[in-house]
Amino acid sequence: xxxxxxxxxxxxxxxxxxxxxxxxxxxxxxxxFGLACCAIEMMCTGGSRFDISRFGAEVFRPSPRQSDVMIVxxxxxxxxxxxxxxxxxQMPEPKWVIAMGNCAISGGPFKVKENYNxxxxxxxxxxxxxxxxxxxxxxxxLLEGIMTLEExxxxxxxxxxxxxx
Amino acid sequence: MDIREKTQIALALLFPAAPVTExxxxxxxxxxxxxxxxVIQDFPRCGSHLDVLCRPDQVVAVAQIMxxxxxxxxxxxxxxxxxxxxxxVLYDYNRLGGEHCRVMVRTLVPRTEPVxxxxxxxxxxxxxxxxxxxxxxxxxxxxHPNLIRILLPxxxxxxxxxxxxxx
Amino acid sequence: MTVPISLRHDETFVLNLGxxxxxxxxxxxVILTLDGEYVVKAEPVLGYVHRMHEKLAEGGTFAQFMPxxxxxxxxxxxxxxxGWALVVEKAAGIEVxxxxxxxxxxxxxxxxxxxxxxWWAAFLLDLGGFTPLLYAFDDREKIIDLLERVTGSRLTYCxxxxxxxxxxxDDEFIAGTRAxxxxxxSRMPRFYHDLVTHNIIxxxxxxxxxxxxPEQCRRYGATGxxxxxxxxxxxxxxxxxxxxxxxxxxxxxxxxxxxxxxxYMVRMHEMEQSLRIIEQALDKLPDGPVMGKAPKxxxxxxxxxxxxxxxxxxxxxxxxxxxGGKNPYKLKLRSPTFSxxxxxxxxxxxxxxxxxxxxxxxxxxxxPEIDR
Amino acid sequence: xxxxxxxxxxxxxxxxIGALLFGFGPIIIVKLLSPSSxxxxxxxxxxxxxxxxxxPIGSAWIRFGIIYYLYALIFLAFDVDVLFLFPVAVAYxxxxxxxxxxxxxxxxxxxxxxxxxxxxxxxxxxxxRKTYRHQ
Numbered sequence: 001x002x003x004x005x006x007x008x009x010x011x012x013x014x015x016x017x018x019x020x021x022x023x024x025x026x027x028x029x030x031x032x033f034g035l036a037c038c039a040i041e042m043m044c045t046g047g048s049r050f051d052i053s054r055f056g057a058e059v060f061r062p063s064p065r066q067s068d069v070m071i072v073x074x075x076x077x078x079x080x081x082x083x084x085x086x087x088x089x090q091m092p093e094p095k096w097v098i099a100m101g102n103c104a105i106s107g108g109p110f111k112v113k114e115n116y117n118x119x120x121x122x123x124x125x126x127x128x129x130x131x132x133x134x135x136x137x138x139x140x141x142l143l144e145g146i147m148t149l150e151e152x153x154x155x156x157x158x159x160x161x162x163x164x165x
Numbered sequence: 166m167d168i169r170e171k172t173q174i175a176l177a178l179l180f181p182a183a184p185v186t187e188x189x190x191x192x193x194x195x196x197x198x199x200x201x202x203x204v205i206q207d208f209p210r211c212g213s214h215l216d217v218l219c220r221p222d223q224v225v226a227v228a229q230i231m232x233x234x235x236x237x238x239x240x241x242x243x244x245x246x247x248x249x250x251x252x253x254v255l256y257d258y259n260r261l262g263g264e265h266c267r268v269m270v271r272t273l274v275p276r277t278e279p280v281x282x283x284x285x286x287x288x289x290x291x292x293x294x295x296x297x298x299x300x301x302x303x304x305x306x307x308x309h310p311n312l313i314r315i316l317l318p319x320x321x322x323x324x325x326x327x328x329x330x331x332x
Numbered sequence: 333m334t335v336p337i338s339l340r341h342d343e344t345f346v347l348n349l350g351x352x353x354x355x356x357x358x359x360x361x362v363i364l365t366l367d368g369e370y371v372v373k374a375e376p377v378l379g380y381v382h383r384m385h386e387k388l389a390e391g392g393t394f395a396q397f398m399p400x401x402x403x404x405x406x407x408x409x410x411x412x413x414x415g416w417a418l419v420v421e422k423a424a425g426i427e428v429x430x431x432x433x434x435x436x437x438x439x440x441x442x443x444x445x446x447x448x449x450x451w452w453a454a455f456l457l458d459l460g461g462f463t464p465l466l467y468a469f470d471d472r473e474k475i476i477d478l479l480e481r482v483t484g485s486r487l488t489y490c491x492x493x494x495x496x497x498x499x500x501x502d503d504e505f506i507a508g509t510r511a512x513x514x515x516x517x518s519r520m521p522r523f524y525h526d527l528v529t530h531n532i533i534x535x536x537x538x539x540x541x542x543x544x545x546p547e548q549c550r551r552y553g554a555t556g557x558x559x560x561x562x563x564x565x566x567x568x569x570x571x572x573x574x575x576x577x578x579x580x581x582x583x584x585x586x587x588x589x590x591x592x593x594x595x596y597m598v599r600m601h602e603m604e605q606s607l608r609i610i611e612q613a614l615d616k617l618p619d620g621p622v623m624g625k626a627p628k629x630x631x632x633x634x635x636x637x638x639x640x641x642x643x644x645x646x647x648x649x650x651x652x653x654x655x656g657g658k659n660p661y662k663l664k665l666r667s668p669t670f671s672x673x674x675x676x677x678x679x680x681x682x683x684x685x686x687x688x689x690x691x692x693x694x695x696x697x698x699x700p701e702i703d704r
Numbered sequence: 705x706x707x708x709x710x711x712x713x714x715x716x717x718x719x720x721i722g723a724l725l726f727g728f729g730p731i732i733i734v735k736l737l738s739p740s741s742x743x744x745x746x747x748x749x750x751x752x753x754x755x756x757x758x759x760p761i762g763s764a765w766i767r768f769g770i771i772y773y774l775y776a777l778i779f780l781a782f783d784v785d786v787l788f789l790f791p792v793a794v795a796y797x798x799x800x801x802x803x804x805x806x807x808x809x810x811x812x813x814x815x816x817x818x819x820x821x822x823x824x825x826x827x828x829x830x831x832x833r834k835t836y837r838h839q
Contacts, residue, residue: 009736009737009738009739010735010736010737011736011737031352032352032354033352034358035358035359035381036358036381036383036403036406036699036700037403037406037487037488037700039358040406040407040450040487041486041487043450043453043454043465043469044469044472044473044476044486046465047465047466047469047470047473048466048469048470049469049470049473060354062352062353062354063754064754065754074359074381075381075383077379077380077381077382077383078318078321079317079318079379079380079382080351080359080380080381080757082747082757083350083351083352083380083756083757083758084757085746085747085749086747086749086752086757086758087352087757088746088747089743089745089746089747089748089749089750089752090749090750090752090754092738092743093738093739093743093744095743095744109399109400109403110383110384110388112388112391113331113332113391114325114331114332114384114387114388114391115332115384116323116325116330116332116384116387117317117325117382117383117384118383118384125746126744126746127744135488136406136486136487136488138486193634193655193656194634194655194656195634195655196634196635196636209422210422211422211635211636211637211638212419212422212636212637212638212639212640213636213638216636235550237549237550237551237553238553239553239647239649239666240553240649240651240664240666242651242662242664244653244661244662245662255636255651255664257638257649257651257666259640259647261549261550261555261559261564261566262564262565262566262571265571265572267638269636269638288551288553289551289552289674289675289678290551290552290553290671290674292674293670293671293674294670301386314379315378315379316378316379316382316703316704317379317382318379325384325387326386326387326390326662334832334833334834334835335835336835336836336837337834337835337836337837338836338837339836342766342767343766343767344766345762345763345764345766346761346762347755348755348756348758348760348761349756350755350756350757350758351756351757351758352756352757353756361756361758363761367769367834367836368768368769368771368772369831370834372836373836373838681835681836682833682834682835682836683833684831684833
């Protein structure tokens with residue numbers, strides 16, 4: 001379950017939490033957080049061909065207060081580090097982070113010995129829930145990432161898993 | 166008389182008694198030292214028509230000539246010649262429309278105290294380009310309106326594109 | 333122009349049009365000093381997605397820098413590949429076969445249309461219209477499928493090699509491109525011009541907004557559709573012809589109203605011109621090899637080289653300095669949006685905030701290309 | 705206190721309690737369900753104002769232009785106008801309402817819309833581009 005490291009609330013429901021998680025998983029509101037090339041693939045996923053709204057995640061909220069998941073799509077560099085951390089803090093619980101693209105996973109093509117300005121991976125700043133490799137990852141990969149996050153939240157996978165080959 | 170000769174004559178006024186010499190082409194290493202002056206280059210080979218080498222204090226004069234001739238400042242680049250302990254600031258001028266002519270103006274400054282006068286008064290485009298050259302090479306542009314870093318975080322204390330920089 | 337107003341200190345407040353903002357198409361931060369709805373001073377702050385491309389260029393060989401070029405301006409990545417291939421071929425003196433030149437032009441022009449379509453979608457998203465994004469992305473996906481067949485990737489292409497291109501185009505690509513040309517031509521008047529261009533809301537929002545005089549363009553070095561919207565007929569494909577562009581006849585759309593509507597119309601007409609170029613290139617496509625003879629390890633002669641290429645946003649220049657080694661000694665990328673944005677501060681002063689954002693949308697910014 | 709008055713009072717109190725619940729209900733639910741101690745932090749900036757991830761510069765408590773105040777006045781004029789039109793709307797289709805009453809309402813609305821004419825003359829609706837002199 002994705003919310004076990006969230007501090008407990010006064011009132012605890014067992015069954016109601018399952019229902020709440022089902023609702024949360026199927027209406028993830030991502031925060032518009034396009035940094036670089038992966039942002040264009042995120043927009044293509046929002047387009048009508050790959051259609052992220054089939055998973056209820058097409059409402060891209062600009063403000064962190066109204067978003068559930070932060071899709072880090074692009075490179076975080078040292079000048080943006082504090083802004084990214086601030087945005088993460090300003091998001092209300094329960095919140096999740098999808099690291100989209102190699103730059104957000106590990107600095108990607110900029111993880112070289114001359115690297116003086118790129119933060120090598122979003123997980124250096126805050127806990128990341130789903131990693132989507134690719135540079136940029138295809139829109140289908142982003143959809144798979146959202147399905148994986150749904151599985152992490154609700155505990156079961158609603159969509160059939162497609163095995164390559 | 167097309168624009169290239171006109172510019173070349175206008176620029177040659179700055180360098181008294183400097184014959185227009187052919188630069189010996191060197192296949193290896195940094196360019197050979199040569200005195201200030203205007204050299205004609207063949208455009209298909211190296212992409213610019215005129216190559217002007219001038220002293221740092223003549224940079225503003227060259228910029229004013231370019232301004233009157235109707236050029237625009239395309240970019241300012243810094244080069245770090247480590248072996249010769251020199252920093253080079255390279256201005257690219259080009260023409261917007263009309264007859265095509267690209268001029269490359271270069272100045273060499275010692276690496277220890279790289280100071281070049283600013284041309285942002287003549288070309289406002291230079292404001293950002295000079296801030297970027299200061300950001301990457303540490304070339305100090307005299308009386309620039311606000312010479313602070315443009316791409317790196319303000320509190321960075323290194324100049325990354327210098328050859329001897331390694332994080 | 334009204335009489336200049338001088339404001340006391342406590343009559344303006346500072347607002348961060350910050351890194352994470354839907355209208356900045358990436359991570360550009362503009363510190364706006366506002367007097368109510370009016371912009372008193374706008375100062376863009378860059379560097380939030382600076383990814384050290386020039387330092388990486390000095391670290392790797394010439395061929396290793398090709399993928400980096402696509403990650404600077406990912407909307408028109410093939411033009412960046414083309415520029416890098418041109419400057420290194422100029423430096424090392426490599427010949428490119430005729431067919432490869434034609435394929436380069438076809439793919440670059442397809443990529444230019446895809447870039448203009450995405451600009452059009454994002455610009456109207458800024459102005460509040462969401463439906464155009466669906467139409468534009470529908471067409472753009474067609475182009476991306478075509479280019480994916482040939483180059484293998486959707487966005488950050490690494491398709492060109494020194495001396496030619498990596499993959500030859502087959503008949504299906506040619507048939508697909510012709511079908512796409514017919515399709516976009518049939519959709520252009522209805523979905524793009526009737527739905528949006530003649531829409532009174534769009535005309536009210538961007539007509540007579542954001543005046544850039546030709547003199548300002550020259551002093552700030554603005555090129556591309558921004559300059560062509562202010563009456564300056566400067567297109568590198570026409571003024572400094574490179575590759576096989578002289579063999580196609582196409583006009584350079586120039587509007588001299590100098591406002592955002594003019595820049596909008598320039599890009600819409602440029603899409604039409606690119607379709608014409610692709611059509612002529614497909615008709616004259618010669619046969620022959622696609623990859624010329626190029627040495628494995630390039631050691632170009634020492635010297636200063638420069639090549640300029642026309643991208644969707646303006647003139648992209650590669651200032652390459654070689655010292656005879658196998659790595660570029662110094663590479664400076666003259667990115668067009670860097671200069672186009674530098675005039676934002678001067679033009680946006682005194683504008684309404686909503687108009688300033690519409691004006692920024694008409695500049696067609698791609699931030700990683702500014703920050704490099 | 706006969707039957708009818710009593711039921712009316714009951715209806716009003718139920719309605720009042722419903723409104724209060726509707727008002728304070730979410731606050732109570734949030735207090736119960738939200739994490740009690742803290743949310744996950746990376747830089748301890750949970751309660752910083754939202755300004756695109758940046759630290760807000762200066763404060764926004766400045767002396768705004770008078771023009772925005774005039775907009776508020778126009779809104780207020782028409783808000784009160786609507787308030788008075790409510791009873792008219794309720795009694796609109798009752799037989800007693802003749803043309804004379806309709807004209808009275810019309811006159812009432814036109815007098816109030818003079819506020820717009822006043823604002824128009826004062827130039828509230830002109831949003832010209834300004835130029836500033838920087839000290």
